[in-house]
Amino acid sequence: MNELFDKVKKNLIWKSVFRRDYRNTVRDRALAIFGNVFLHLHPVKVRESAVKLRYTWGMGGITFFAFIILTITGIVLMFYYHPTVNLAYEDMKDLEFQVPYGVISRNLHRWAAHFMVIVVMIHMFRVFMTGSYKAPRQFNWGIGVILLVLTFLLSFTGYLLPWDQLGFWAITVGTNMGAATPLLGYQGPFSEYLHITPYNDVRFALLGGATVAGNALLRSYIWHCIAIPVIALILMVVHFWRVRKDGGISRPQSN
């Protein structure tokens, strides 16, 4: 058995992928982190308290993990989905009855989305309770608040895509709020001064029309699958980078 392992590890292909051996030395434990493109988000050494589950509850990491699950299942679902009024609902039925593992892909996507919203809220609560927004982490708290809002918007834009009664009316109720925007919504105060009508107000811009119809579906789809994920990803990069630049997970200043 050991011989086999040796053979595999001395193999040219293995060496080209992993670059070096791992021995349990200080140097190799460090190299395991910064020699790996994925792991090197981490510092090589962290404080003991940063590893303790009862301090961070792992909530930020779980949120990111939920985002990864959502990206993967989302891509799977995109293969079977047309963002058009005629086909969207049919595609849902196809996922249910025709596509292999279609049901579980959709279930995973939906429940992971709900889960991500819950977890991101608890993450914010933890960060508040440990005072981790205090200097020098004020700016990163701000990035986090924006990411929280983006999480809601991601979930909200996805709600319409099945094109069923649930999503259709939830989006109708939600975007009707846009019509009430002061100055810029046709039902909002002061909007008369700007000659705002149902055909040029905020709601129209959100829906691409005066009612929830084909354009709204396309806009939801693009916001949901491309625009918001890209923005969220950029902000996540900043968020994680700032965690490290601000000195890692917060901990008490030693007096």
Add this chain to the structure above:
Amino acid sequence: MNPFIKIITQPDNIAIVIMIFMVSFFMVWAFQQALRNDKLRLTGYAVEGELDNDVDTYKPLVRIEMIISLVVMVGLTIWSVWVDAPLEEIANPTITPNPAKAPWYFLGLQELLVYFDPWLAGVVLPTLIIVGLLAIPYIDINPKGNGYYTFSERKYAILTFSFGFFILWLLLIVIGVFFRGPGWLWYWPWQEWDTQRVVFEPTRDLSSMIGIDSRSWGGFIVGMVVVCGYFVAGMVAPYKYFKKKCPEFLEQLGMTRYLITAFLFVTMMSIPIKMVLRLVFLVKYIWIIWFVPGGLNF
């Protein structure tokens, strides 16, 4: 089937049941750690994390991340095998469901529509919530409690945040999901939903309670005095109090920071106040600015 069982086992609502359990669990855990740390501080010991050393990331941290990922993945898989994502009839603009509910995380805002006009509940208040959250690190100048759970060192901050988080946000979501039925009427869990039910609630405006038409200049002035008076009093009274009790705190805080903090706090407290006025005294509007096109009513 029992209406309560029916509503909590709706596929999307299972998420909210999970949320209630998770949030309660972490709330207890956070306050438990906070109180323990407070006790440690009081007796002169170091709080958790104060004296700890560095450890390697590989493997202690990588290992724990791996385990959590697996647990989450297994949990979500079980959830997904067990419960199917809902799919209703195809979208039909001519059939409006009753009640038409927004996604659950926005139901707190939808609940506010009972008490405020859409321009406030749906646009201005959410904007102020986001602005307020962004402002927290800049208006909280208390240097204590950075990096550990504590309650006694940041009582005011924690109580204010907890009130907003648990009551004004999560409780309103739970109410919106479980206690609001057709016509957005209140239904107890044991009550069957009834689309025919009508509740006659003769709401009135504040000034008409003292016999002044709320859509007259007199009503306008009464409303203005009450609303502006509330904001001015709410912002001046604490100032006077701090000036007398701890002027050095005000000095440190500075006028700009004080005004922003006080404004945000008074605005937040206006929500429960308006809820009580509406639910107990059936007050619809406090101040109607009737001459603004589109209506600017508080």
